[in-house]
Amino acid sequence: MKFCIECGHQLSMDQEFCSECGTKHAVEQKHVELRVENKGRTPEKKANKKKKGMYILVIVVLFLMMSGYGGYLFGKKQTGPEAVIAEFVHAVENNDVERVMQAINLGQTDVNLDIETTKTYMDYLNKNNKLFSDSINELKKQGENLENSTSTNNEKFKNELFHIRKDGKTWFIFDRYVIEAKAYKVKVASNFDDSIVYLNGDSRGTVMKDEYLNIPSILPGEHEIKVVYKGKYSTLEEKVKLDFSKAENQVLQADLTLEGKYITFSSNYDDARLFINGKDSGMLIEEAYDVGPMSTNGSITVHAEKEFETGTMKSREVTITSDYDINLDIDYKEPEPAPELVPQPEEEEEEEEEEEEEKPVVDVWDDDYFTTFMQEYVAYSVAAINNNDFSIVQNFLNPNGPAYEELKKYIVYTNEKGITEEFLSLEVGDIEPVDQNTVKVTTLEEYEIYYKDGTSKYKKFISNYELVYYGGNYRVHKLISTEELEEY
Incomplete structure (x- = not known):
């Protein structure tokens, strides 16, 4: 700061004349040069700052873009077919029933698994380890095909257990993949009309002879088919464990043959009555032709009865164990009148007795x-x-x-x-x-x-x-x- 040497008025450092009295004052050259130098660098400094800000902005944008893309790739991998398959395999190998049930139900359209059905299914997968391993390898190929193209055709992949498909979106961004277990149709046949068909103890309807009862949507596992025929004389029953390795095109055929036989009875008295398991059948022996069906497991016994003057006589009781015809002769002798007493020489009597002893009882050549x-x-x-x-x-x-x-x-x-x-x-x-x-x-x-x-x-x-x-x-x-x- 400086003052006018004439009037003492305060002057600025670069003021050449006093504003009060007009006296001229000298200006320091060094200071002037410094000001000129400072004024010349100001625009360059501002440009540098602006450029630096742009660099920072670009870096931030690139970082955000890379982070977003990395997050996208991570999310895609976590929700992709490979991750879904790996999680399913891990659940099966560790016997995690809840996770397997959840994974399968998510992909099913016509089967809803419960705990017991899931356990049966997992037992089947663990017992058929090679089949499971081969099916998982095929499943991975299906997943790669879906992920790398727009095709959803799984027919070219031979897989007996599962296939994988897209099912909507996850987080509105990523494709969601679900595993669908292949269900089987079981066709059941019986050799008797109106046979009742049971699956694992539950009735599934009746089937007629030479026809099939279709049971849809069965996942492989330990399942039992039972067929029951309730006849007039006996109840026939046959059951079989399903072997899914014999299925063709997801269809398993179960033909059950009930062991019921039709038997013809005979007797030395055609008018004798036939009894089955101790009860009068309502038939005479002469009417008992192709009677049945009858079980041959030893649960049925038969005999014949006839009324005579001396009372009711029965045949032997026979247990049915085959389809052979059965003879039910009744051992009954008509009462003979009292013989006349005619004296006979003793020698003749002895000869008659000897002849009776020698008479053949059965032809040994028969x-x-x-x-x-x-x-x-x-x-x-x-x-x-x-x-x-x-x-x-x-x-x-x-x-x-x-x-x-x-x-x-x-x-x-x-x-x-x-x-x-x-x-x-x-x-x-x-x-x-x-x-x-x-x-x-x-x-x-x-x-x-x-x-x-x-x-x-x-x-x-x-x-x-x-x-x-x-x-x-x-x-x-x-x-x-x-x-x-x-x-x-």
Whole structure:
């Protein structure tokens, strides 16, 4: 700051004349030059600041763009098919029922899984590990196809268990992918009209013979189909575990054959009445032709009855274990009038007695008789074993022979071990008469043996029997030998 040297008025540093008195004053050159220099740098400095601001703005924008794109890629990866498949596989391998159920239900259109169905489905996946692994690999290929193109065609990928598809958006940005488990259709058939079909114990309707009942939307797993026919004389039942490896084009066919037989009865009295399980069937023997269907599992017994002057007489009681025709003869003798007492020479009486003793009781050369007898004996033996009831077969055995006690003990043994048998076939080979009352018979027998642990074996035997005449019929006296020919 400076003052006028004449009037003392205050002047600015660059003021050359006093505004009060007009006196001229010298101006410092150095200061002037400094001001000039400062005035020359001001625009450049402002330009530098503006340019720097632009750089910062660009950097910020680029950072935000890169962050947004990175976030997009991250989100896309987290919601993409690869992540969805990996999460599903992890849930299955770790037995996470809730997560598997949620994942499958999200992608299903016609199946709604509950906890039990999901567990069954997961058990199937874990037991069929190779099938599961192959299906997951195919699923990944499907996912890549969907993610890298606009195509949604999964037909070119062979996958028996799943396929993956797009299903809307996630967060309004990313494609949502869901896994859809392939459901099967089960076609059930029966050999009897009006058979009731059950799936895992639940009735699914009735089916007619030569037709199919379709059960849709079944996920693979441990499922049981049961068919029940309620007939006049018995209830027939058959069940099977579904094997989804036999399915074709997602369709599994289950043909169940009920073992109901139609049987013809005969007797020495056509007007005798037929009784089934102790109840009058309403039929005479002469009317009992192709009666059925009847179960051959030993649950049905039959006999014939007829009224005579002396009272009601019955035939033997027969348990039905095969489809052979059944004879129900009634052992009844008409009362004979009292014979006239005519003196006879003692010698003649002795001759008549000798002749009566020598008279043949059965023709030992009758092959048909012994073939039928052995078939019935083996069938009734199996029924006795499966029902733990020796009385079913005891009338075929000579009570004085070793076979009687042997078979009785064997029935007890099989019951204790939980063994049952299925009689498949019998062929009679040699029939060799030893004398008028003794015959040796050779048989070829086939069985399916079922054990307590659920396993079974096919067995084939060749056996030799000794039959003796006892109580009016030939009966098994002894099992001479038996040899196992095949087993698998």
